[in-house]
Every structure is written in structure tokens, then in C-alpha cells.
Amino acid sequence: MNRSHAVIQLLTIVLLTVAPAFGQSSDRLPVTDAEKIADALRAGPAFITKEATLLDWPTTPGGEYRLLRKGSNEWSCLPAIPGYTHDEPACFDPVFLRWMEDSLAGRTPQIDRIGISYMYVGAWQSKDGSSAHAFHVGPHLMIVSPHQDDFQGFNRDPSNGMPYVAHLPHHTELYLVMPARQWDE
Numbered sequence: 103m104n105r106s107h108a109v110i111q112l113l114t115i116v117l118l119t120v121a122p123a124f125g126q127s128s129d130r131l132p133v134t135d136a137e138k139i140a141d142a143l144r145a146g147p148a149f150i151t152k153e154a155t156l157l158d159w160p161t162t163p164g165g166e167y168r169l170l171r172k173g174s175n176e177w178s179c180l181p182a183i184p185g186y187t188h189d190e191p192a193c194f195d196p197v198f199l200r201w202m203e204d205s206l207a208g209r210t211p212q213i214d215r216i217g218i219s220y221m222y223v224g225a226w227q228s229k230d231g232s233s234a235h236a237f238h239v240g241p242h243l244m245i246v247s248p249h250q251d252d253f254q255g256f257n258r259d260p261s262n263g264m265p266y267v268a269h270l271p272h273h274t275e276l277y278l279v280m281p282a283r284q285w286d287e
Contacts (some may be wrong), residue, residue: 131182131189139170141181146193146220154179154193162209192244193220201246205273211246219244219277224285227260227268237261240285245278253278 132141135158142156155173157176157180160166167180179193179263183206195201204211239260247253253276256267263284267276 131184131186131236135170138181141189141191142179142193144223145179145191146222150175150177150181150193150220153177156180159184164209188226189223190221190225191223195219196246198246201275201277205270205275211275213246213248214251215248217246219246227266227279238285239279239281241282243280243282245280246275247278250276265282 132138138158138265141158142154143151146154147153153173153175157178158168158170159174159180160168176196177193178196178199179189179191182189195218197213197215197218201211201213201217204213220243224238224240224242225257226236227239237260254259254269256276256278257264258266258268260266260268260279260281263281265280267278269276
């Protein structure tokens with residue numbers, strides 16, 4: 103009896119820990135600082151988000167990122183990008199964050215090595231490059247490289263479960279997406 107109680111407690115802890123990370127996101131974007139912090143904390147694994155710096159997106163392209171919480175590791179997590187249709191928070195290492203900053207400011211990204219990002223809540227991608235055929239990609243990792251040629255031979259279809267390349271809206275620089283699972287699994 104003691105052992106089964108311990109197993110049930112362990113399963114409950116695991117479910118309560120993992121469910122928020124993989125729970126389906128709403129299309130309501132966070133507005134208050136508290137909502138933005140909670141959203142950013144859903145973007146990656148706890149061992150990263152626990153000590154990550156939490157930032158808010160700039161109000162203008164190329165503007166300053168606002169500090170929501172100072173962290174002690176090299177990761178930065180941000181809530182959903184304002185103006186996007188869906189809630190898509192992410193955690194970035196310093197290289198990937200620089201790539202995002204440059205891209206969203208309208209500059210060609212200037213990075214000198216590989217960068218990594220987590221998106222535990224998933225993201226919406228187009229299957230054919232248009233906005234009319236959105237596909238919900240499940241939790242995934244992303245990689246950027248200073249060598250765009252590295253990505254040219256990769257799949258571009260997010261719906262087949264394979265790693266694929268994509269680009270930010272209105273940009274051409276590619277990043278590699280490695281799904282952890284499909285959204286509906």
C-alpha cells in the first residue's frame with residue numbers, strides 16, 4: 103500500500119510539472135507584467151527558466167528589451183511576440199537572442215556561432231509559405247547558424263514530424279526547428 107501511494111504521488115508531481123509546459127496555449131496574449139512573466143516561464147525547461155533573465159519585447163523595431171526579471175544564467179526567456187496571432191513564448195541563448203534582435207530590428211543577423219532556442223508551448227507555421235495554411239508545431243528546439251548554406255537542404259514542411267527550416271515573417275534568414283513531438287500527441 104505504501105509503495106502504490108508513493109507511485110501515485112510521483113505521477114501526480116510529474117503531471118503537475120509537465121502539464122503546464124505542454125498544455126495547449128490560448129490565443130490570448132499576455133498583457134500585464136505578471137502575465138508576461140508567467141508566459142515566459144512556460145517557454146523552456148525549468149532548469150533553464152528557473153534562473154533565466156526574463157525580458158519583454160521592445161515597443162518599436164530596434165528598441166530596448168525591457169527587463170522583467172534579472173536572471174543568473176545566460177538564458178533569456180520572453181513572452182509571446184507582440185503582433186503575432188498566437189501565444190508563442192521562447193527561451194534563447196545569447197547567440198539566438200542576438201539573431202532575433204537583429205532580425206526583428208530589420209538588420210541582417212550578425213552571429214559568429216550556433217545559437218539555440220526552446221519553444222515548449224509550440225508555434226504556428228505555414229505548410230506552404232502562406233498564412234492561410236497554419237499548422238501547430240508542438241514543443242521544439244531551434245538552431246540558428248552564421249552559415250545559412252547549412253540549412254538549404256532541409257525539409258520545409260512542419261507537418262511531417264521531421265526537422266525543418268523556417269524563417270520569421272517578412273525575413274529570409276533560416277533557422278532549424280527540431281520538434282520534440284507533434285502538438286496533437
